[in-house]
Every structure is written in C-alpha cells, then in structure tokens.
Amino acid sequence: MNEQQLIKRATDIPGLDAMTGGGLPAAxxxxxxxxxxxxxxxxxxxxxxHAIARSEGGVFVSFEESCAQILRDAASFRWGPSLAEAERxxxxxxxxxxxxxxxxxxDLEGLLAAVGLCLERRQASWVVFDGVDHLLRRQRNPLDAIDQVQQLSDWCEARGVSLLLTGKLxxxxxxxxxxxxxxxxxxxxxxxxxKLVGHRLSRRLxxxxxxxxxxxxxxxxxxxxxxxxxLPHGHYAAQVATGRIEASTERLSTGxxxxxxxxxxxxxxxxxALISGLPGTAKTTLAASFAASATARGERVLYLSFDEDxxxxxxxxxxxxxxxxGPLDRGLLHFAAREAWSGLVEEHYWALHQALDRLRPQCLVIDPISALLKAPGxxxxxxxxxxxxxxxxLRGITTVLTSLGTRDDPQGEATLSHTSTLADTWLALDFNVRGGERNRSLSLVKSRGSAHSNQVRELLLSERGIDLADVYEYGTEVLMGTARMQKESEVHAERRRRVLARQQRQHELERRLSQAEAEAAQLRQELALEQQDSVQTEQFDREHxxxxxxxxxxxxxxxxxxxGDETP
Amino acid sequence: MNDPADACAQLQQELVLLVTGDAPRSRRARQNLARALEQLGLGDIATREVDLAADPAQTLSYGIFATPALLRPGPNGQPDVLYGDLSERDMLERFLAEG
Structure with a gap:
C-alpha cells in the first residue's frame, strides 16, 4: 500500500496531523x-x-461515562460548549x-444499527467508541471481543467513516x-x-x-x-520540515x-546571542538593552522572564x-513571566511556542534560559x-538568551545546556575583583560571521545606561575600576605630554622657518641690489x-x- | 441523547427480547428463551420481541447496545438485563426465576 491508496482525514491537531502525515484513516x-x-x-x-467545526458530523458513543459527564469533560475546553450545541x-x-x-x-449488531442511524441523521464522518472495552470484557470468549473490534472497524471502513476506538491499559x-x-x-x-515527573503528571503519545x-x-x-x-513535537516537526532558514546580513544594535x-x-x-555569567553581572540589563533598542526601531519583542515578574x-x-x-505601553514589548517549577519543560516550551504564534515578534529574549534546566519533564x-x-x-527572530552560571563554573551551565554551541554570538560576563573592588567585565567568546576581538572589556552601568570601557593588561591581570581609571589617567597625562612636546617642537620649527624666511628675504634684497649694481656698472662700462x-x-x-690745417 | 427510562417504563410484566433480525446469536436467543420458558412452565409469561435492525431507534430508546438482550421489569423502574444468546442455561433460569 502506498500513500496514494490510504486516504486520511485531518484531526486538525497540528502535531498529530504532522506525525501521521495528514491525519487518521478516512475509512x-x-x-x-x-x-x-x-x-x-x-x-x-x-x-x-474540530471535525464538526469544519462541517463534518460526529458521533460519540460512551461506554463508561454518562452523557452529562462527557459534556462536563468537554466544557472545560474552549471547544466544549460549541461541541455540545452542535447540530451535527x-x-x-x-x-x-x-x-x-x-x-x-x-454481538454488536444493535449498536451498529443505532450508530448507523446516528451517522446518517448527523451526516457524520467520524464515530468514537469511548471505552468499548468496558462492554466487550463481558464477552465470555475474548476472541469474540477481538473479532467484534475488527467488525466495528470493517463496518466503518465499508461506510467511509473514521472510527476511533479507545480502551484502557x-x-x-x-x-x-x-x-x-x-x-x-x-x-x-x-x-x-x-508518567509522574517531579510529582507532576506528564502525558505522552x-x-x-x-x-x-x-x-x-x-x-x-x-x-x-x-x-x-x-503535541508540540509534531507541531515542531511540521514547521521544520517545511521551513527555510534565511541568513540575513542586517545588523541589529544591542543598544x-x-x-x-x-x-x-x-x-x-x-x-x-547568549549572555552568560554569574548573578549580578548585568545579564538582564544587557538583554533588556537589546529589547529596548529593538522596540525603539518599532519592532515587537517577546521578553520571557523566568522567576522574576x-x-x-x-x-x-x-x-x-x-x-x-514605554514599549510595554505601546504594545511593542510583551513581557511574560513564568515560574520554572510551575510546569514541565514541554509545557514551558509549548507556552512559548503559542506566544510566538500569537505575537509574531521580531525579537525574543529568554532570561534566563538556564531556568529550564530546573523544570521537571x-x-x-x-x-x-x-x-x-x-x-x-526559521522565523527570522533575533534571540537573546541569558544563562546563569555559578562561582565554581561561571560559564559551565551555558555550556552544559548546549546553548553556547547553538548560539551565534556568546558574550561572557563576569566580575573582576582587584584592590577591594568588584567590576563587571565582558568578553566576546565567539561571534560567527564577524571579525572580533576576544579582549576583555569593562562593562559600565550608570543611570545613563550601559557602556564598555577598554581595559589594561598589567602583567597577567587586566585593570578595571579605579585601577583602570588610574591607568587611564596616566595614559591621558602621557598622551598630553606627548601632545605638548609635539606642539613645542612645531612652534620651534615655525620660528626657525620664519627666521630663515626673513634671512632669505634679506638675501634676496641684497641680491637684487647686487644685480642692479651689476647692471648699472655694465651700462657705464659700455658707455665709457x-x-x-x-x-x-x-x-x-x-x-x-x-x-696747415692741423689743429694744435 | 437517548433516554432509556422512557422505553423501560413500558416494561410491565412482560419480557422483552432485543434482537437484530436473524443474526445467529439472535436466532439462538429466541430458541433458548422459548425452550427455557417451556421447560420451566412459564409459557404464559408475555414475551415481546424487538428487532433493533429493523428499528434502530429502539436501540437508543432502550439504551441496550449488546444484542441479543433479555429485559425484565426491575426495581425502581429500571429493567434487569441479561446479555447474550441465553445459551448458559443456569444464568437464564436464575434470571427468569428472579423476575
């Protein structure tokens, strides 16, 4: 049998349709x-x-729960009330x-007669036998029960109806x-x-x-x-299968x-981009700077904050x-706070996925992504x-992740989470403690597609925002904070001395040049006189x-x- | 949604045998019931047969989905039900005796 021979009917549960390649058997x-x-x-x-929403009818046959219970079950879902009221x-x-x-x-002939009647009057293409094992277990001979399951399927196949049979394990x-x-x-x-995972119920399919x-x-x-x-995995697989990743050359400011x-x-x-570092190294500040910069360009940003409101x-x-x-009020920034412990990993993933679908942001911040490691799942x-x-x-979303490290292993967790491998850019933040001071530092561990320096820089925070300062190596150390400012001052003074010396030298040269030019003018004047005298002398000589x-x-x-005529 | 109470309220002192046409188990149920009633001297008990294949709506009315099925008046207006082709004589006799 090949794909062309098996006709499927969509369930409109994206993950399931993706995993089944289009849905469940149509017959x-x-x-x-x-x-x-x-x-x-x-x-x-x-x-x-979902079938009824797209104008297909459906019949639900319950062998375990009353109709009222079934409707109560359905009513707790968004689609429940409309299902209960549906004519089909x-x-x-x-x-x-x-x-x-x-x-x-x-046998189940009476059941099939009734279901046939319902399928016809509802013009239904789906029928569910929910908990049919509850009835069939009464068969004295289990083989009869198994045959009747086959009979149900064959009966539906002959009528072009999709049958869903549920049973307990x-x-x-x-x-x-x-x-x-x-x-x-x-x-x-x-x-x-x-499965219970960390005392939480996890469902699998x-x-x-x-x-x-x-x-x-x-x-x-x-x-x-x-x-x-x-089914998030199926949903993901469907997107990845049809998606195409673009490689933009556009640069976005970090702020x-x-x-x-x-x-x-x-x-x-x-x-x-991954920003990793210890608590207090300004990961959130840097990530928020990127977010604010994006909203300033008019872009939508989803900021997912774990563990902080x-x-x-x-x-x-x-x-x-x-x-x-401001960006929040303008609707450009959507802030979503989640407790890592409050849900399974897959639930966090799905919530984020839904937010991406709903908001369609151009930029995404997850602060910190490492919190997912705390979630059960x-x-x-x-x-x-x-x-x-x-x-x-796939969606061209520029993403900034932060990752929390520990003192023993400041960047270890990021590495552990593989995020650093996946990230195109990795900024490592740290503290530099020297001379009783604690200063923030930033180093660019990697930046794919960009020539960059791995030199450590000092990260400066003030009420005016964030800035970076060059740092100075001193032996095997780098100077930051007061030491850096002292060194900066020394460098500045030295630079000023060099400027002054250069200016003095220029003035001296200018003075000497002026003097030389004056002497040249005098010599030119003497030369002119000499030439004039020479001309006059030559003139006199010729006349003489x-x-x-x-x-x-x-x-x-x-x-x-x-x-006689000689004159005396 | 079906409401079996309406159909079962019609059960008076009669037995109702739900069958589906001439299906093998339905046929056997007719035979087994008739034989048992005769042998137990209960031939005067009224027995009504309902063919669900011919009238599928009755399946919903009775709320009985496994056939054949034998119904008798039960306490609180709810019928007692014996599923199957009635081939297990002991079960059938006990069911009839309790009625």
Missing part, C-alpha cells in the same frame, strides 16, 4: 489505548469538535446496564484486559501514557502502528490546556554602541537608564531549547667704451688732414 478504525487520565477521551472529543454532533450513552449479567455470547499492559491481541487487529494504533504510511513513531510529550491536547562596534555593527538579524524588572532597569515602560530541556532556537531561526672709441676715431681723422 476504518484507529485504536487508542492508554491508562486512565492519559487523555484518550479528551483527544477523541477534540478530534470530533450526537452523544450516545452506551454504558452497560448496572447489574446486567451475561448468558452466552452477544493497566500497568505494563499492551492491550486492555480480556482483549489481548486487539492491538494487532487494526492498522492504526496510538498509545497514550502518563506514541503512534505504535500506522500501516501503509510513513509516520513519526517517537514517543512525544502531550500537553493539555484550555485549548485541548497539543550599546561600543558593544555594537565590538560585534562588527551589532547582532545579525535572525541570529542567536514584570514590575521589578521594569523598575530595576529604569535605574540604569533602560525604559521598558520527560522532554529534555536541552532538546526544548534546541527546538525553540530552531523555530526562532663707446666714448673712448668715439674719441679715438676723432683723433685719427685729424692726423690724416694737411698740416
């Missing part, structure tokens, strides 16, 4: 087995409610009579008591289970069998809240200009010049963190020569004339 039975309180009835009711929904109380006895074998059972082997009868088998189609066979967390049942310089212009949009955070940040009240906190970051990447020549010429003429 025939799905067996859902689980321990009491595992969520079988709710899951079945929810599937019917029929609820049948099929509980065996109290005190009823059995004499020989019975005991501890370590793989089939309901007296129905051993039923798990082999139907082509689709879903197992739901419960596994598609143990789905013949004729690819499916996710992993056991996954099943969350139940006011909206009903959710700290000098840190942006260190990062080569800021954080890449859609990237993940909104108002104290807002007040504390105001003292360092970060205003979150069957799902690993590490896996949940990876999924959160995957979804953030002409005069001599003229006189000689005259004397020669006189000597050639007759003596």
């Amino acid at each position: 025939g039975g799905t067996l859902m087995l689980g321990r009491p309180a595992a969520g079988k009835t709710v899951l079945a009711l929810q599937i019917l409610a 929904f029929e609820l049948i109380d099929a509980r065996p009579q109290l005190g009823a006895e059995v004499s020989g074998a019975f 005991g501890d370590a059972e793989t089939a309901p008591t007296h129905l051993e082997g039923v798990e082999f009868m139907l082509s689709t088998l879903i197992l739901v289970s419960t 596994r598609i143990a069998k789905y013949r004729g189609t690819a499916h996710v066979a992993d056991e996954v967390a099943m969350i139940m809240d006011h909206d009903g049942v959710h 700290v200009a000098r840190l942006d310089e260190v990062l080569g212009g800021g954080l890449y949009r859609g990237s993940t 909104q108002e104290p955070v807002v007040r504390n940040l105001r003292s360092v010049g970060i205003d979150l009240r 069957v799902d690993s906190a590490f896996v949940s963190i990876e999924r959160i970051l995957d979804i953030a990447h 020569e002409r005069d001599v020549l003229a006189r000689r010429s005259t004397r020669t003429a006189h000597s050639d004339a007759p003596q």
Whole structure:
C-alpha cells in the first residue's frame, strides 16, 4: 500500500496531523489505548469538535461515562460548549446496564444499527467508541471481543467513516484486559501514557502502528490546556520540515554602541546571542538593552522572564537608564513571566511556542534560559531549547538568551545546556575583583560571521545606561575600576605630554622657518641690489667704451688732414 | 441523547427480547428463551420481541447496545438485563426465576 491508496482525514491537531502525515484513516478504525487520565477521551472529543467545526458530523458513543459527564469533560475546553450545541454532533450513552449479567455470547449488531442511524441523521464522518472495552470484557470468549473490534472497524471502513476506538491499559499492559491481541487487529494504533515527573503528571503519545504510511513513531510529550491536547513535537516537526532558514546580513544594535562596534555593527538579524555569567553581572540589563533598542526601531519583542515578574524588572532597569515602560505601553514589548517549577519543560516550551504564534515578534529574549534546566519533564530541556532556537531561526527572530552560571563554573551551565554551541554570538560576563573592588567585565567568546576581538572589556552601568570601557593588561591581570581609571589617567597625562612636546617642537620649527624666511628675504634684497649694481656698472662700462672709441676715431681723422690745417 | 427510562417504563410484566433480525446469536436467543420458558412452565409469561435492525431507534430508546438482550421489569423502574444468546442455561433460569 502506498500513500496514494490510504486516504486520511485531518484531526486538525497540528502535531498529530504532522506525525501521521495528514491525519487518521478516512475509512476504518484507529485504536487508542492508554491508562486512565492519559487523555484518550479528551483527544477523541477534540478530534470530533474540530471535525464538526469544519462541517463534518460526529458521533460519540460512551461506554463508561454518562452523557452529562462527557459534556462536563468537554466544557472545560474552549471547544466544549460549541461541541455540545452542535447540530451535527450526537452523544450516545452506551454504558452497560448496572447489574446486567451475561448468558452466552452477544454481538454488536444493535449498536451498529443505532450508530448507523446516528451517522446518517448527523451526516457524520467520524464515530468514537469511548471505552468499548468496558462492554466487550463481558464477552465470555475474548476472541469474540477481538473479532467484534475488527467488525466495528470493517463496518466503518465499508461506510467511509473514521472510527476511533479507545480502551484502557493497566500497568505494563499492551492491550486492555480480556482483549489481548486487539492491538494487532487494526492498522492504526496510538498509545497514550502518563508518567509522574517531579510529582507532576506528564502525558505522552506514541503512534505504535500506522500501516501503509510513513509516520513519526517517537514517543512525544502531550500537553493539555484550555485549548485541548497539543503535541508540540509534531507541531515542531511540521514547521521544520517545511521551513527555510534565511541568513540575513542586517545588523541589529544591542543598544550599546561600543558593544555594537565590538560585534562588527551589532547582532545579525535572525541570529542567536547568549549572555552568560554569574548573578549580578548585568545579564538582564544587557538583554533588556537589546529589547529596548529593538522596540525603539518599532519592532515587537517577546521578553520571557523566568522567576522574576514584570514590575521589578521594569523598575530595576529604569535605574540604569533602560525604559521598558514605554514599549510595554505601546504594545511593542510583551513581557511574560513564568515560574520554572510551575510546569514541565514541554509545557514551558509549548507556552512559548503559542506566544510566538500569537505575537509574531521580531525579537525574543529568554532570561534566563538556564531556568529550564530546573523544570521537571520527560522532554529534555536541552532538546526544548534546541527546538525553540530552531523555530526562532526559521522565523527570522533575533534571540537573546541569558544563562546563569555559578562561582565554581561561571560559564559551565551555558555550556552544559548546549546553548553556547547553538548560539551565534556568546558574550561572557563576569566580575573582576582587584584592590577591594568588584567590576563587571565582558568578553566576546565567539561571534560567527564577524571579525572580533576576544579582549576583555569593562562593562559600565550608570543611570545613563550601559557602556564598555577598554581595559589594561598589567602583567597577567587586566585593570578595571579605579585601577583602570588610574591607568587611564596616566595614559591621558602621557598622551598630553606627548601632545605638548609635539606642539613645542612645531612652534620651534615655525620660528626657525620664519627666521630663515626673513634671512632669505634679506638675501634676496641684497641680491637684487647686487644685480642692479651689476647692471648699472655694465651700462657705464659700455658707455665709457663707446666714448673712448668715439674719441679715438676723432683723433685719427685729424692726423690724416694737411698740416696747415692741423689743429694744435 | 437517548433516554432509556422512557422505553423501560413500558416494561410491565412482560419480557422483552432485543434482537437484530436473524443474526445467529439472535436466532439462538429466541430458541433458548422459548425452550427455557417451556421447560420451566412459564409459557404464559408475555414475551415481546424487538428487532433493533429493523428499528434502530429502539436501540437508543432502550439504551441496550449488546444484542441479543433479555429485559425484565426491575426495581425502581429500571429493567434487569441479561446479555447474550441465553445459551448458559443456569444464568437464564436464575434470571427468569428472579423476575
């Protein structure tokens, strides 16, 4: 059988449809087995409610609970009231009579006749037999019961109806008591289970069998809240399967200009930054600075705070010049506070996922992500963190995570949580204690896609905000605080001395240049006089020569004339 | 939603056998009931047969979903029910004797 031959009907439970590749068989039975309180009835009711919401009819046959109990169960969910009032929904109380006895074998022909009537008048495409084992266990011969499960499925398959059969499992059972082997009868088998984790009830779901189609066979967390049942893993898998990660080159400011310089212009949009450090090293301040900067650009930010409520955070940040009240009031910042201990890891994950769906933020802050390690859960906190970051990447959400370290291992927890491996940028904050002072430091451990320096810098907090200061190495140490300021002062004085010396040298050169230029002018003047004198002398000499020549010429003429006429 | 109380209120002093047409177990139930009534000398007890295959709404009315099923008037207006093809003679005789 291939995908084309198996027609499926969507349950509209995104995780389940993703895990089943489109839903449950459109014709025939799905067996859902689980321990009491595992969520079988709710899951079945929810599937019917969704079907009815999209104008498919549904029939629910209850073998264990009264109609009133079923409706009360449903009423605690968002879709419950509309299900109870739906015209295309029929609820049948099929509980065996109290005190009823059995004499020989019975069949389900009467049940099928009634269900056929209901399917027809409701134009239904779904039917649920909830707790059918409660009736079938009365069969003297278990093989009759198993045959009748097969009969129910075949009957629905022939009518093109989706059948959901639920049954109870005991501890370590793989089939309901007296129905051993039923798990082999139907082509689709879903197992739901419960487990106490840290005194909390954790529900799980596994598609143990789905013949004729690819499916996710992993056991996954099943969350139940006011909206009903959710399968976060399936929901995640569906997004990852269809999503595509973009690599933006746009840089986003952290709200700290000098840190942006260190990062080569800021954080890449859609990237993940981790800020790790001890308590009090300003992780929250730095993360909030990023959030405030994002809202200043008009972007939506989801700030998930573990273990600290909104108002104290807002007040504390105001003292360092970060205003979150304005963005909160403008609806750009959504602050969600959760207690890590108050829910399972998978519940925290799902709550965050729903908030991302609802708010569609451009930026996300989780402060601190390491709190998830405190939460109980069957799902690993590490896996949940990876999924959160995957979804953030897929949606192009720029994410800043903080992670709390300990004195013995300031950055260890971040490493442990794998977050540092997943993060594109890792800022490590710490304290530098020297000379009786405790100063905050920041170092950039890594920043993918950016040339950067690993040099430690001092993180300065003031009422004007955050800033970074260069620090000075002194032997094997770095200088911060007063020592850094003293060193800065020395450097400043030295620089000033060098400037003054340079200025003096320039003045001297200028003076010498002026003197030289004056001497040059005088020499030029002397030269001009000399040249003038030379010209005049040459002029005189030429005139004198002409005069001599003229006189000689005259004397020669006189000597050639007759003596009588000779002039004395 | 079905309300079995209405249908069961009609049970007076008669037995009602719920069957589904000529299905094998229904057929056997008819035979086993008739034989038992005769052998126990209870042939005068009124017995009414309801074919749920022919009238599925009666299934909802009686609130009986395993067939065949034998009903007799019970305390507080609720019927006593014996499911099955009535092939276990001891159970059937006790059921009839208690009625």
